[in-house]
Amino acid sequence: MTAFVESPLQLLCAVEAHAAGHAGASTRVQARADVPALTAGIDAVRALGLPTGLTVETAPAPRRLADDVVVVGDPFSGAFQAALLRAPRPPERLVVVDDGLATLDLARRVLTGSPLVRLTAPPDPLRYGLGALAARRLRRLVAGGRLTLCTTIPLNDDVAAGLRGLGVDVRPHDFAWLRSRPQRNAPQESTVVVGSALVADGLVHADRYAAWVRGIASDGPVRYVPHRRHDPLVSALLERLPGVTVDEPGAPVEIRLRGLRPGQRAVMLPSTSAVTLSRLLAPRGVVVAPHAVPESWWTARATPELRRQLGSTHALARRAAAQSSRSTSVRTGTPTPERGLPSTVVASPA
Numbered sequence: 001m002t003a004f005v006e007s008p009l010q011l012l013c014a015v016e017a018h019a020a021g022h023a024g025a026s027t028r029v030q031a032r033a034d035v036p037a038l039t040a041g042i043d044a045v046r047a048l049g050l051p052t053g054l055t056v057e058t059a060p061a062p063r064r065l066a067d068d069v070v071v072v073g074d075p076f077s078g079a080f081q082a083a084l085l086r087a088p089r090p091p092e093r094l095v096v097v098d099d100g101l102a103t104l105d106l107a108r109r110v111l112t113g114s115p116l117v118r119l120t121a122p123p124d125p126l127r128y129g130l131g132a133l134a135a136r137r138l139r140r141l142v143a144g145g146r147l148t149l150c151t152t153i154p155l156n157d158d159v160a161a162g163l164r165g166l167g168v169d170v171r172p173h174d175f176a177w178l179r180s181r182p183q184r185n186a187p188q189e190s191t192v193v194v195g196s197a198l199v200a201d202g203l204v205h206a207d208r209y210a211a212w213v214r215g216i217a218s219d220g221p222v223r224y225v226p227h228r229r230h231d232p233l234v235s236a237l238l239e240r241l242p243g244v245t246v247d248e249p250g251a252p253v254e255i256r257l258r259g260l261r262p263g264q265r266a267v268m269l270p271s272t273s274a275v276t277l278s279r280l281l282a283p284r285g286v287v288v289a290p291h292a293v294p295e296s297w298w299t300a301r302a303t304p305e306l307r308r309q310l311g312s313t314h315a316l317a318r319r320a321a322a323q324s325s326r327s328t329s330v331r332t333g334t335p336t337p338e339r340g341l342p343s344t345v346v347a348s349p350a
Contacts, residue, residue, distance in 0.1 A: 001018075001027050001070070002030060002062075003070070006074055035229060048178070062083045065088040071097060076102060081131065107155060111159070150173060154172075184256075184258075186259030190265070194267070202299055210237050223267070253273050274316070283325045
């Protein structure tokens with residue numbers, strides 16, 4: 001089996017899919033060589049001890065997909081779509097792992113047959129055409145019962161049932177492999193702010209974002225973990241704030257922060273990390289607090305559809321926390337309170 005990954009989270013989820021046996025006994029993970037953040041991600045998963053039968057290497061984006069079992073993290077990727085369409089025949093099975101909240105958009109597009117084009121993509125007829133052709137090839141895999149979705153994102157029951165009704169093999173996971181690894185050192189500060197890509201992507205005003213972090217730091221020491229797509233100017237500004245320690249971008253936050261303890265909290269803007277960290281930390285009593293984005297923070301590039309999708313983060317995180325708490329209770333035989341996520345979002349500055 002071959003896995004093609006383009007981000008640290010895709011890498012981690014490909015390891016989870018292999019460890020869970022969703023794609024075979026042997027997996028060769030090919031991490032896209034021109035994505036700098038993947039180097040730290042590879043080092044981090046190797047340091048944890050790779051599962052038996054899995055290897056990780058950097059490689060250029062494949063020209064065409066193999067015809068056996070293929071794992072991919074981003075069906076919206078132009079590199080993946082081109083490789084899918086160049087292949088003389090579709091893979092024996094395609095296993096899709098998470099690359100963030102785009103999993104929800106992927107599920108919607110599979111159900112509706114819409115082109116595989118990102119919500120944030122600028123209007124481009126050529127890109128739209130590639131996404132439409134890729135969606136057609138993907139539908140053929142679905143119709144043949146050859147698509148598996150391995151996800152930690154809590155899908156709506158109707159969505160999950162709709163996908164299964166089409167023939168998609170939906171496989172939820174809660175980072176069982178990562179949970180089995182020895183704990184690593186975690187930040188000691190009472191509050192960790194998980195950096196957002198919304199600023200670097202031009203969707204949120206940088207000055208309001210920086211003011212928000214400054215306000216959090218006024219209540220006590222803060223460790224700031226930048227997103228792999230971060231604005232260097234914002235990070236440099238935050239480094240000068242009293243009480244803020246800024247880390248280097250690196251390993252997935254799920255690996256870096258899984259050792260947080262009760263009494264600490266992780267704060268972030270709407271993002272996948274709110275969901276994944278709720279999976280990992282809520283059963284341990286760590287507060288995971290996604291912050292609602294005030295209307296005045298958004299730039300003109302943030303479409304209403306994107307805002308609505310990000311606005312669902314808090315509910316998704318609560319569901320992930322509850323599901324993981326129940327799963328932990330079943331594994332240990334001990335009732336686990338549904339803790340970790342506050343009932344309201346962190347207050348927003350004006």
